Amino acid sequence: MRAVKLGFCIFIMMAIGAALMAQKPHNVPGADERYKVDILVVVAHPDDEIYFSAYILRAMQEEHKRVAVIYATRGDSGGNGEGRERGPALADARETEARDACARLGITKVWFLNAVDTAQQNPLVSLARWGHGENLERLVALVRLTRPEILLTHLPAVTIGEDHGDHSAAGVLATEAFDLAANPLAFPEQLSGEMHEYEAALSNLRPWQPSKLYFTSDSSDRHRFDGSGPRYSVWGLSPAEKKPYWRLALESALMHRTQFPSEVKAALLMNDAEMEKFFTGPASEWWPEPLTLIFGKSVVGGSASEDVFAHVNGRSELAQDNHANPQPQSSGVHIELGGPWGFLAQFGRAHGLPDGLMPQSPEIAVKSGTRLVIPLVVKHDPGTNVTIHLAVSAPEGWIVKNGESDFPLPAAEAETTIALELETPAQPRPGIEELVLRGEIEGKPLGEVKMRIQVNSGALPQ
Numbered sequence: 001m002r003a004v005k006l007g008f009c010i011f012i013m014m015a016i017g018a019a020l021m022a023q024k025p026h027n028v029p030g031a032d033e034r035y036k037v038d039i040l041v042v043v044a045h046p047d048d049e050i051y052f053s054a055y056i057l058r059a060m061q062e063e064h065k066r067v068a069v070i071y072a073t074r075g076d077s078g079g080n081g082e083g084r085e086r087g088p089a090l091a092d093a094r095e096t097e098a099r100d101a102c103a104r105l106g107i108t109k110v111w112f113l114n115a116v117d118t119a120q121q122n123p124l125v126s127l128a129r130w131g132h133g134e135n136l137e138r139l140v141a142l143v144r145l146t147r148p149e150i151l152l153t154h155l156p157a158v159t160i161g162e163d164h165g166d167h168s169a170a171g172v173l174a175t176e177a178f179d180l181a182a183n184p185l186a187f188p189e190q191l192s193g194e195m196h197e198y199e200a201a202l203s204n205l206r207p208w209q210p211s212k213l214y215f216t217s218d219s220s221d222r223h224r225f226d227g228s229g230p231r232y233s234v235w236g237l238s239p240a241e242k243k244p245y246w247r248l249a250l251e252s253a254l255m256h257r258t259q260f261p262s263e264v265k266a267a268l269l270m271n272d273a274e275m276e277k278f279f280t281g282p283a284s285e286w287w288p289e290p291l292t293l294i295f296g297k298s299v300v301g302g303s304a305s306e307d308v309f310a311h312v313n314g315r316s317e318l319a320q321d322n323h324a325n326p327q328p329q330s331s332g333v334h335i336e337l338g339g340p341w342g343f344l345a346q347f348g349r350a351h352g353l354p355d356g357l358m359p360q361s362p363e364i365a366v367k368s369g370t371r372l373v374i375p376l377v378v379k380h381d382p383g384t385n386v387t388i389h390l391a392v393s394a395p396e397g398w399i400v401k402n403g404e405s406d407f408p409l410p411a412a413e414a415e416t417t418i419a420l421e422l423e424t425p426a427q428p429r430p431g432i433e434e435l436v437l438r439g440e441i442e443g444k445p446l447g448e449v450k451m452r453i454q455v456n457s458g459a460l461p462q
């Protein structure tokens, strides 16, 4: 009888427990920890991870940081040094190479955006061909998925030596994603929570603010960015593999067989001393000592030259960066550069990047015997009838094809763009030349724009 009573009590308690369970609110699952990383690398092409590989190895092996890499493109228009038979399948080959190279670094989280490899110099052309909005949306989703503290990407600037528009375009996307991922109003459908319908279109991500943003640049002026960020030795010794980081970075880079076939073959024949000279010597384009990361911005304070992870506290979802530097204001008639130079200068200020990162004078490297178009923006007060005269001072050998003339500025507009078209000298020139573009009204100087130009035997088209 006692046993029957006890059984009845247990039954009642279980029933109450089940009723309470049924009323418990259903929690939306938290962030997916499988994707969490510390460092997110955002680069344009398979092989661009090489800019960061020596640092990444150090961060992974000495500090146990988790790293993911995002390539904007699959490198479909790049060269194929291995042989033309793989031409149509080059993007597939390069994706495999990139995954192999990352695996050699110890990275298994690798994504590709949907951007088209666009081999020319203008990041605006790259962004137009890529579908800027679609790929920014994808990148913001991946920042929210991987929740990195640190973003590493290309410097969004046009410099002599850094001549690929896709690189600065990838830097634009990554900087925008750094500033947008924490904003719940940006791509809100990514933050819709767990849904039982349309789950393939909606996602359960959370806003995320990375702590710091760093850049790399291919500028041919090796010392331009000295002091602009932390420096790391490429000769640091891997505790796991007992080899210097540059050597491990090389083993990873050699996976890009379609891109560096001659280096792959040459490296196999070199002894250690030859290898060191070729890959790490002061003249090397691979891993010259030391590796400098260019500081872009931080939402957790600290100075540019401090260690990448200084002040990073893992609570960066609480911070949100809205810092912008003021845009210069002008009145009356004023001339400035448009196109990628004008955009990137404005972009750097809008996203609060340090002033010193942009070249003091706009610059570009161009091919000899080709065409250079320089868009000039004339800002003027609407409602007034003004004619501006544009003049160009160029070194011998340059030919002004178009734009050196009088321009009546339309009274209905506040801004008029004039494209100056020049033919570059027939032969490459040593050193850097300067073009001066002047505006004047009725003989009175209005201002000038100076451009530094290197005329090379080869350069990507403008």
Ligand SMILES: [Zn+2]
Binding pocket: 044, 045, 047, 048, 164, 167
């Ligand atoms: Zn590249």
